[in-house]
Amino acid sequence: MNCARGALLDYDAVCDALDSGRLAGAGFDVYPQEPVPADSRLLSTPGIVMTPHIAGASQEVAHKAARIVAAEVGRYLRGEPLAHCANPEVTVDRTR
Structure with a gap:
């Protein structure tokens, strides 16, 4: 789960871990680029839950x-x- 800063995480490594089964799931509210590009692996890798940068909205x-x-x-x-x-x-x- 990352809802802090997009630059804190290696998103390709997370996608690789999900694809290989080493990681069961991931959740993101911040991204390396916003809006997330249409060809991003984040949109095609199974097991990822994404929210639109609203984690702090309460x-x-x-x-x-x-x-x-x-x-x-x-x-x-x-x-x-x-x-x-x-x-x-x-x-x-x-x-x-």
């Missing part, structure tokens, strides 16, 4: 994300550093 996750966004907006409006900003260099200096 009401709990949505509520947590809403709380984080609300807290970040509050920090921004108060002129505080943002806790979850991937590129803080683009934020406006609100101290002027």
